[in-house]
Amino acid sequence: MQNLNRLPAFPHRDEAETRMTYATVAGRVGAWFFLDGVGDPALERAQRATSCLIEPERGDTVLAIHDGTAAGSYILAVLARAEPGKAELLLPGGVAMQADAGALTVRARQVNLEASESAAMQAPSVVLSGISGTLRFQRLEAAAQKMRAHFGAVQGMAQSMTATVGRLVQRVGNSLRWIDGLDETRAGRVRMQVEDRFDLESRHVSMRAVGQVKIDGEKIDLG
Structure with a gap:
């Protein structure tokens, strides 16, 4: 490929002479494309015109024009691609x-x-990735048959939240909850297993059972 700095300057023309031809892109140096098969020294190199939105590649067939000035050679359009x-x-x-x-x-x-x-x-398949992201909706509905998520830290704020889940399994290292008002649980059965120690502190405690109440331990202190 020729060196752009060694290319001879186009001769000055007193009267502009516009010429148009088909050519094949042979190579490129910077913004200049070298063209083969033109038969005209003035059209052996050309720049891509602003109207030519497709970037020419080596081997492409292009339409080139020269307006008779030293820097007036442009590729107007890519007619055929070497790689369609x-x-x-x-x-x-x-x-x-x-x-x-x-x-x-x-x-x-x-x-x-x-x-x-x-x-x-x-x-x-849809993939979204980025350093930070923001979603804003007045109303949002989401449905998924299966979801798997990994978070480093999660912080959420909601005025009201309602969830309906068929089965919920959680595994947590440490769990802390602060509830200002009422915390109520309604369940068919409740079972709690604590490996080490279970502490319950309250100003008042009421326990009622319709049937049997059983307390079993090696030592029981009341009062």
């Missing part, structure tokens, strides 16, 4: 959309999606 299943769409501001064998990648500093009515995303 691959393309990169370049937008102003450093935004790019790349398609490769049916996969789409969007590269941008910031991406915003706005819809006046609704937005939907459907896929067999």
Whole structure:
């Protein structure tokens, strides 16, 4: 590939002469693309025009134009790709959309999606990853047949929460709860197993049973 610094300057033309031709991209140095099959020294290299959103690649067939000035050679369009299943769409501001064998990648500093009515995303597998995230909804409904989550620290605040669960299993290292008002449990049966010590402190304690009350221990202190 020729060195860009050694390329001869195009001769000055008193009258602009516009020429257009098909060419094949042979290589690239910086913003300049080298073209083969043009038969015109003025069109042996060209820049990508702003209107040509697809980034030319080596082997692509392109439409090039020269307006008769020293720096007036541009690639107007990519007519045929050397690799039909691959393309990169370049937008102003450093935004790019790349398609490769049916996969789409969007590269941008910031991406915003706005819809006046609704937005939907459907896929067999969805992955969201980031350093921080925020979800804001006036109303949120979620349904999953199975969920597995790993958290380092969780902090939640809710004015009211209602949950209906068929079966709940929890394994906790340490559990601390502060309840300002009433803590009420309604259950068909309650069973508690404590390996070491069970302490119950209260200003008043009431225990009522319709049937039998049994207390069993090696030593029982009352009062």
